Amino acid sequence: MKAGCSQLKPAVLILVFNLCFYGSYQVTDLQICELCSGAVLNGTAVGRFCSSSAGRIEGRCCLRNDNTSDPEYIIGLDLSNCSLTHVEDLQRASTAVRIDLSLNPIVNISEAAFQGFIELNYMILPQDIFCPGGNTSWEKVEVKEGNRFCEGQKDTCNQTGQLSMNCPENSLCAPYGPSFFECSCADAYHGYKCLREGEFPLLQVFAPLGASTFVISLLLWLTQRRKAEPL
Secondary structure: OOOOHHHOOHHHHHHHHHHHHHHHHHHHHHHHHHOOOOOOOOOOHHHHHHHHOOOEEEOOEEEEOOOOOOOOEEEEEEOOOOOOOEEOOOHHHOOOOEEEOOOOOOOEEOOOOOOOOOOOOEEEEEOOOOOOOOHHHEEEEEEEOOEEEEEEEOOOOOOOOOOOOOOOOOEEEEEOOOOOEEEEEOOOEEOHHHOEEOOOOHHHHHHHHHHHHHHHHHHHHHHHHHHHOOO
16 A cells, blocks of 8 residues: 555644754754854853853854753854855844854945844944944944944834834834834734724635635646546
């Protein structure tokens, strides 16, 4: 008897999918730790931070997990002396608290490179490179020993979880990285610019969508089955 995917129970399929997705996610997520050779040294800013935070060094990253059942995530990234000229995509390290980009001939950092880095609290950059979001996005900016230090990321909103002039009426503002913020509708509001009052109509939206998806899937299955029938 041949065993095929169609014979697997749904629960097994879901388990296999989750395992494969989690495995591929971890591999992809940690690729940023191998952007250049070497590992985080104990005497560096990221190394000291990693040690004091009970983290684990993996290549150029410091990893930690808050619970043994949770996946590890990046809390420190040391890409110093990696011959980087441009910094455009570091999103795989968006959970980092400390980042070191010193000793690199960087000529440009994308404005959106640190969008979503809400935990970022300390950066070391070449002295000619400005802190992400500008000096106003940080509590303290200091230039010394050929490096620029950006400490204490400021909250772009007036106060997290409160109504803000940055967002439309009936919405809440939350920080989303240096100089970035995101808006979400307050309770009992939804829709474009949070103008609709009341609960979001889940049943009215997803019921027709689910029904149409089922009908289309059924039609495709019947069509493919007819084509597959032997003459």
